[in-house]
Amino acid sequence: xxxxxxxxxxxxxxxxKGLGRGCAEALAAEGVNLVLNARTQGPLEETAExxxxxxxxxxxxVAADITSPEGQTAVLAVAGDVxxxxxxxxxxxxxxxxxxxxxxFIKALDANMLTPIALMKALLPAMMDxxxxxxxxxxxxxxxAPIAVLGLSNSARAGLTGYVAGTSRQVAGAGVTxxxxxxxxxxxxxxxxxxHKRAEDEGITVEDAMKEASAAIPVGRYGTREEFGAAxxxxxxxxxxxxxxxxxxxxxxxxxxxx
Ligand code: NAP
Numbered sequence: 001x002x003x004x005x006x007x008x009x010x011x012x013x014x015x016x017k018g019l020g021r022g023c024a025e026a027l028a029a030e031g032v033n034l035v036l037n038a039r040t041q042g043p044l045e046e047t048a049e050x051x052x053x054x055x056x057x058x059x060x061x062v063a064a065d066i067t068s069p070e071g072q073t074a075v076l077a078v079a080g081d082v083x084x085x086x087x088x089x090x091x092x093x094x095x096x097x098x099x100x101x102x103x104x105f106i107k108a109l110d111a112n113m114l115t116p117i118a119l120m121k122a123l124l125p126a127m128m129d130x131x132x133x134x135x136x137x138x139x140x141x142x143x144x145a146p147i148a149v150l151g152l153s154n155s156a157r158a159g160l161t162g163y164v165a166g167t168s169r170q171v172a173g174a175g176v177t178x179x180x181x182x183x184x185x186x187x188x189x190x191x192x193x194x195x196h197k198r199a200e201d202e203g204i205t206v207e208d209a210m211k212e213a214s215a216a217i218p219v220g221r222y223g224t225r226e227e228f229g230a231a232x233x234x235x236x237x238x239x240x241x242x243x244x245x246x247x248x249x250x251x252x253x254x255x256x257x258x259x
Pocket of ligand 1: 067
């Protein structure tokens with residue numbers, strides 16, 4: 001299927017690895033030119049070069065912490081007016097409800113709620129003026145089904161989801177869609193770090209922790225960044241203009257719910 005977005009320009013945050021990279025590659029495969037971001041220059045440049053070589057699209061990079069005001073300013077200065085925004089950042093650390101104080105919550109809210117909101121506020125006006133735009137926020141299945149050890153993530157992402165629910169309806173008439181993708185377990189550095197934590201907590205090997213996690217997923221395995229990226233590219237396509245304010249689970253059926 002032709003996604004109809006060849007020649008568009010996308011900002012994909014936190015995209016040198018993992019799910020962000022999956023989204024960047026899937027957009028590049030559709031001929032979308034990219035602005036990529038991550039904190040660490042080396043892997044970011046390697047990813048950019050690999051994408052240029054494979055897909056022949058233009059790729060510029062900004063090494064910056066997207067969760068800091070300075071990082072956002074630097075990224076936005078290079079990005080200019082983009083047609084597509086994919087919001088992403090690292091997830092908060094795991095823990096127990098009694099561990100977390102005000103500063104922990106402020107940090108999580110900054111990273112996983114206020115950063116995507118700031119970038120949407122900065123980029124929405126030009127998208128609306130042009131009458132076309134696509135925004136995809138990478139959130140988590142934890143918005144739908146809480147993961148107890150990720151209470152900081154559950155809280156911050158629920159806040160973002162509430163903001164998107166209303167805002168997406170306010171901007172849809174100008175041709176801009178905003179939707180959230182909710183990843184379940186994926187085989188990325190982040191996914192593997194959670195397997196390490198589980199192994200440590202339960203005194204088992206990482207392989208056994210991954211087998212246990214996979215057994216709870218009807219598909220029987222972790223998701224891949226390529227599968228995730230393909231869903232993102234579809235939401236950014238011309239065909240997805242009637243999908244507004246949705247939260248789409250990519251979890252292999254793990255969340256056991258009728259709707
Ligand atoms: P990952 O494999 O660890 O990759 C994270 C990417 O984001 C890297 O490119 C990293 O590069 C970049 N990054 C992290 N913090 C950043 C920051 N502050 N500013 C700019 N770039 C940053 O993680 P992932 O699995 O793709 O996860 C992406 C998001 O999805 C996270 O929020 C995670 O919590 C959420 N999620 C993941 C899963 C899963 O199973 N993988 C499930 C549910 C939710 P640098 O380190 O160089 O900055």
